[in-house]
Amino acid sequence: xxxxxxxxxxxxxxxxxxxxxxxxxxxxxxxxxxxxxxxxxxxxxxxxxxxxxxxxxxxxxxxxxxxxxxxxxxxxxxxxxxxxxxxxxxxxxxxxxxxxxxxxxxxxxxxxxxxxxxxxxxxxxxxxxxxxxxxxxxxxxxxxxxxxxxxxxxxxxxxxxxxxxxxxxxxxxxxxxxxxxxxxxxxxxxxxxxxxxxxxxxxxxxxxxxxxxxxxxxxxxxxxxxxxxxxxxxxxxxxxxxxxxxxxxxxxxxxxxxxxxxxxxxxxxxxxxxxxxxxxxxxxxxxxxxxxxxxxxxxxxxxxxxxxxxxxxxxxxxxxxxxxxxxxxxxxxxxxxxxxxxxxxxxxxxxxxxxxxxxxxxxxxxxxxxxxxxxxxxxxxxxxxxxxxxxxxxxxxxxxxxxxxxxxxxxxxxxxxxxxxxxxxxxxxxxxxxxxxxxxxxxxxxxxxxxxxxxxxxxxxxxxxxxxxxxxxxxxxxxxxxxxxxxxxxxxxxxxxxxxxxxxxxxxxxxxxxxxxxxxxxxxxxxxxxxxxxxxxxxxxxxxxxxxxxxxxxxxxxxxxxxxxxxxxxxxxxxxxxxxxxxxxxxxxxxxxxxxxxxxxxxxxxxxx
Ligand code: GLU
Numbered sequence: 001x002x003x004x005x006x007x008x009x010x011x012x013x014x015x016x017x018x019x020x021x022x023x024x025x026x027x028x029x030x031x032x033x034x035x036x037x038x039x040x041x042x043x044x045x046x047x048x049x050x051x052x053x054x055x056x057x058x059x060x061x062x063x064x065x066x067x068x069x070x071x072x073x074x075x076x077x078x079x080x081x082x083x084x085x086x087x088x089x090x091x092x093x094x095x096x097x098x099x100x101x102x103x104x105x106x107x108x109x110x111x112x113x114x115x116x117x118x119x120x121x122x123x124x125x126x127x128x129x130x131x132x133x134x135x136x137x138x139x140x141x142x143x144x145x146x147x148x149x150x151x152x153x154x155x156x157x158x159x160x161x162x163x164x165x166x167x168x169x170x171x172x173x174x175x176x177x178x179x180x181x182x183x184x185x186x187x188x189x190x191x192x193x194x195x196x197x198x199x200x201x202x203x204x205x206x207x208x209x210x211x212x213x214x215x216x217x218x219x220x221x222x223x224x225x226x227x228x229x230x231x232x233x234x235x236x237x238x239x240x241x242x243x244x245x246x247x248x249x250x251x252x253x254x255x256x257x258x259x260x261x262x263x264x265x266x267x268x269x270x271x272x273x274x275x276x277x278x279x280x281x282x283x284x285x286x287x288x289x290x291x292x293x294x295x296x297x298x299x300x301x302x303x304x305x306x307x308x309x310x311x312x313x314x315x316x317x318x319x320x321x322x323x324x325x326x327x328x329x330x331x332x333x334x335x336x337x338x339x340x341x342x343x344x345x346x347x348x349x350x351x352x353x354x355x356x357x358x359x360x361x362x363x364x365x366x367x368x369x370x371x372x373x374x375x376x377x378x379x380x381x382x383x384x385x386x387x388x389x390x391x392x393x394x395x396x397x398x399x400x401x402x403x404x405x406x407x408x409x410x411x412x413x414x415x416x417x418x419x420x421x422x423x424x425x426x427x428x429x430x431x432x433x434x435x436x437x438x439x440x441x442x443x444x445x446x447x448x449x450x451x452x453x454x455x456x457x458x459x460x461x462x463x464x465x466x467x468x469x470x471x472x473x474x475x476x477x478x479x480x481x482x483x484x485x486x487x488x489x490x491x492x493x494x495x496x497x498x499x500x501x502x503x504x505x506x507x508x509x510x511x512x513x514x515x516x517x518x519x520x521x522x523x524x525x526x527x528x529x530x531x532x533x534x535x536x537x538x539x540x541x542x543x544x545x546x547x548x549x550x551x552x553x554x555x556x557x558x559x560x561x562x563x564x565x566x567x568x569x570x571x572x573x574x575x576x577x578x579x580x581x582x583x584x585x586x587x588x589x590x591x592x593x594x595x596x597x598x599x600x601x602x603x604x605x606x607x608x609x
Contacts, residue, residue, distance in 0.1 A: 002073060003072065004071070004158060004179070005017055005070070006097070006160040006162070006172070006189065006190040007188075012036075012064075013067055018052065021073055023198070026252070026398040026598070028598060028603025029074055030074060032047070032071070033087050033088055038066040038068075039167060042065075044062065045090065047086035049082060070097045070162050071088075071097065075608070077101050077124070079122030080122070084121050085123050089126040090129055094162070096160070097125075098157055099158045099608070100156035100608055102124040102153055102155045103155035105127050131152060132146060132161055136163075142166055142169065142171050146173055147212055147227075156177050158173075158174050161173075170190060172190045174211050176209070176358075178352050179213075180192070180207065181204065181206075181207065181222075182203070183220070186217055187217055198237070204236075205222075208225075208230075211230065251597050252398035252597045253403060257403045258449060260403070260442075261446045264407060269393075275428075275435045277422065281389070283388070287423075289369060289370045290419070294341040294342070295323070295341060296315060297323075297344050298324070298345045299327075299331045300346060300356060304349065304406075305325065306481050307347060308325040308413075310410060310479070311323065311417070313475040318421055318571070319420045321424075327355075331362075332355060338367050338368060343368065343372060344360070344363040344372070346382055349397060349405040350604070351382035373386035373389045374389070374413065374416075376397065394408035399597050400598055407445075407575050411441070414438065414571070414575070438572070440568075444572060447565075447566040455587060459587035459588045462493065462516060462584075467494045468484070468496075470487075470495060470497040470498070471497070471517060473500045479520050479573075479581070483495075483578065491588045492592070500519070500529075501529065504536065516543050517542050518547070518584070519534060521546055521549075522576075543559050544559065545561045550565060563580055565580065
């Protein structure tokens with residue numbers, strides 16, 4: 001969601017800014033813009049609605065020369081996607097790009113209009129440009145001016161400010177939205193995501209909450225929230241990111257679905273020894289904390305929330321560990337009661353999800369025993385701010401709809417369940433069963449992927465449907481929810497998930513021959529109960545798609561389609577059964593012709609509230 005890139009260099013910078021914006025595209029945005037300025041203060045700004053390619057085409061016909069510049073991909077929060085609302089926003093000599101939300105923008109707008117400023121956009125961001133301009137009249141360096149403006153801002157921001165009168169520097173400020181300095185040779189950069197800079201540098205300095213920084217060609221100065229000069233470590237990233245390479249696949253989402261067997265091997269690698277879990281990334285302190293844990297509070301959003309729901313079933317049934325799972329945006333604004341010796345667990349692919357981060361920060365004031373994050377980005381805010389972390393090792397996920405990061409997250413959660421159960425039970429029986437099952441997981445998923453042609457064929461039935469219902473019971477209920485979410489996200493078909501036992505409490509009224517009902521029905525103790533629910537649908541002429549174990553006794557007919565799946569250890573069912581649902585959504589979206597790697601209105605990492 002939204003991206004920033006800024007540069008102070010000695011070479012023309014527009015091309016690098018555009019390239020950086022292209023590698024931020026996967027995060028989701030609706031418009032983009034850039035501004036460059038040369039050493040004599042001559043500036044040019046270009047903004048476009050739609051893809052970065054529109055901006056790149058416009059740039060070919062413009063004269064964009066300058067060694068200092070800022071660029072932005074905008075995911076509109078205040079004001080529609082329009083050229084006038086795209087960043088950078090300017091106030092005479094001041095230009096600003098901003099990720100986040102200035103919550104008190106209305107009050108500031110009124111004050112600034114009172115001082116004679118004219119607004120040219122509907123955004124919250126424009127107030128920052130005018131405020132900095134106003135404050136600059138009071139004197140001082142650009143850095144000190146920005147520092148004086150910050151106390152007036154409420155909300156969240158990662159922002160970069162350029163002054164065309166001092167084109168040798170950029171000022172960056174971070175509060176609630178990530179910013180990272182990219183260190184070059186005779187040039188420096190500032191970005192919201194290091195991915196945007198991998199073609200120019202691999203050396204980065206992560207700004208912390210409340211930091212304000214000044215970057216120039218040869219200097220970096222960081223002031224922390226207490227107004228002290230901060231020394232932050234430089235880290236070297238070894239990530240490789242080839243954003244244009246989808247290999248043999250048509251979409252990143254397709255590639256990411258099919259690479260799950262190898263991704264999960266990677267997630268598991270080095271984390272077990274024969275039948276026992278090995279988590280070298282947890283230190284002595286983490287283990288002694290885990291031994292004390294009597295309750296786990298999981299907090300997450302979207303797909304990660306669904307894996308947190310599965311973990312609750314696993315933790316209580318397998319490790320006998322009380323657990324609650326809650327949506328981060330609810331948790332953070334609710335007055336909750338902290339259970340005795342409770343561990344706070346956050347789940348997020350990017351580690352920058354604004355609500356989850358806010359919930360983590362809140363948890364520190366609430367008296368939890370400690371915090372653990374499960375994440376895919378080692379350098380993310382969530383990992384850096386948690387007491388300890390487990391990395392998903394899923395590789396970069398580009399498709400906006402999460403696939404491999406969901407299954408990798410589930411694998412880590414299951415490993416954690418095994419570890420927690422072994423800390424409580426000296427026989428380690430559950431641990432052994434889980435680890436033995438996990439070792440065959442990649443091959444189980446390979447077998448599921450062999451059903452892709454059957455699933456692609458069934459997808460045809462959905463091409464003109466407007467609604468779908470997903471059903472599951474027990475740990476398959478969150479899988480039904482995740483299946484429905486995938487369908488909504490990329491095919492724009494309205495889909496709802498229900499715990500199958502809830503059917504008669506309302507949704508049964510929706511059943512007719514036009515309503516597809518997708519049922520996840522692995523072999524387990526609830527299968528007979530689920531079969532009764534399926535009969536209730538059949539009796540009302542519903543159209544059924546049943547994903548089930550090949551050895552179950554379901555028989556297909558005119559309005560019952562069976563997708564047989566391999567026989568698997570029960571504990572793996574949530575991880576295995578989501579894969580055919582990912583494929584189903586993928587093929588439905590393909591038929592409907594949506595932009596399935598970048599669905600409308602959505603963003604990869606949700607960095608605003
Ligand atoms: N709130 C700002 C706007 O709507 C920034 C949005 C973003 O983070 O891209 O323009």
